[in-house]
Amino acid sequence: MPTILEIYRHLGQEYCLDSWWPAQSPFEVAVGAFLTQNTNWHNVEKALANLREAEALDLALLADMPLAQLEQLIRPSGFFRQKAQRLQHFCRYVLDQHGGSLEDLLQRDLEQTRNELLTLSGIGPETADSILLYAGQRPSFVVDSYTRRFFGRLGLLTGTENYDDIRTLFMAEVNREVPLYQHYHALIVTHCKERCRKSPLCSACFFKDICDYATQAA
DNA sequence: GTCCCGACGT
DNA sequence: ACGTCTGGAC
Numbered sequence: 001m002p003t004i005l006e007i008y009r010h011l012g013q014e015y016c017l018d019s020w021w022p023a024q025s026p027f028e029v030a031v032g033a034f035l036t037q038n039t040n041w042h043n044v045e046k047a048l049a050n051l052r053e054a055e056a057l058d059l060a061l062l063a064d065m066p067l068a069q070l071e072q073l074i075r076p077s078g079f080f081r082q083k084a085q086r087l088q089h090f091c092r093y094v095l096d097q098h099g100g101s102l103e104d105l106l107q108r109d110l111e112q113t114r115n116e117l118l119t120l121s122g123i124g125p126e127t128a129d130s131i132l133l134y135a136g137q138r139p140s141f142v143v144d145s146y147t148r149r150f151f152g153r154l155g156l157l158t159g160t161e162n163y164d165d166i167r168t169l170f171m172a173e174v175n176r177e178v179p180l181y182q183h184y185h186a187l188i189v190t191h192c193k194e195r196c197r198k199s200p201l202c203s204a205c206f207f208k209d210i211c212d213y214a215t216q217a218a
Numbered sequence: 219g220t221c222c223c224g225a226c227g228t
Numbered sequence: 229a230c231g232t233c234t235g236g237a238c
Contacts (some may be wrong), residue, residue, distance in 0.1 A: 125224095222236095
C-alpha cells in the first residue's frame with residue numbers, strides 16, 4: 001500500500017504544473033473560492049471576467065455594491081443569489097472586523113483563523129482551506145471531492161472519514177510547507193479531471209497497478 | 219441528461 | 229441522510 005507521500009511524488013513525476021490557483025490577487029482567490037463551489041471553473045472565469053470588466057474586483061466595492069448588481073455580474077457561476085449574498089457578507093466582515101485587509105484576517109494563528117472563517121456564511125471547510133492556502137499562503141491542506149475519490153479508490157481512505165479526519169491525515173504526513181500543499185492539491189485536481197474521473201479512465205492511469213479500484217475492475 | 223475545485227437547512 | 233441553491237458546457 002503506497003503512502004500519501006509516495007502518491008505525491010508519483011503525481012509530481014507525471015504532471016508538470018506550476019503552483020496553480022489562477023488569480024492575480026489574494027482577493028481574487030477568495031472570490032474564486034466562493035464562486036467555484038459545486039461549479040466548474042470555466043463558469044467561474046466568466047463571472048470573474050464580468051467583475052473585472054466592471055472594475056468591481058475589489059473588496060470595498062463589492063461590500064457596497066447593490067446586491068442585485070453583484071448577482072448579475074456573477075450569474076454565470078451559478079447559485080448566484082446565494083453566492084452574491086455570502087460574498088458580500090464576507091467583504092463586509094473583512095471591512096468591519098479587519099479594516100478591509102485580507103492579510104490582517106489571514107495572517108493570524110492558523111487554526112484560529114480557520115475557525116473564524118468557518119463561522120462565516122458560505123465558508124465551509126474546503127472554502128476556508130482554499131482561502132488560507134492560496135490567498136493567505138498558509139499551510140492548510142485542502143480536501144475536496146477529488147481528494148476523497150482518488151484516495152478512496154487507491155484504498156487509502158475508507159469513505160467513513162469526515163473532512164477534518166482527512167485534512168489531519170494529510171497534514172500529519174506531509175511537511176507543512178505552503179508550496180508543497182499548493183502543488184499537491186493542484187496535482188490531485190488535475191489527475192481527477194484527466195483520469196480519476198467519476199467515470200474513470202483506468203487504462204490510461206499511472207496508478208492502475210497499485211489502485212484498488214483499477215485492479216479489482218480488471 | 220450529467221457534471222462541475224460545496225454549503226446549509228431540515 | 230437528503231433537498232435545495234443555479235448556470236453553462238458537453
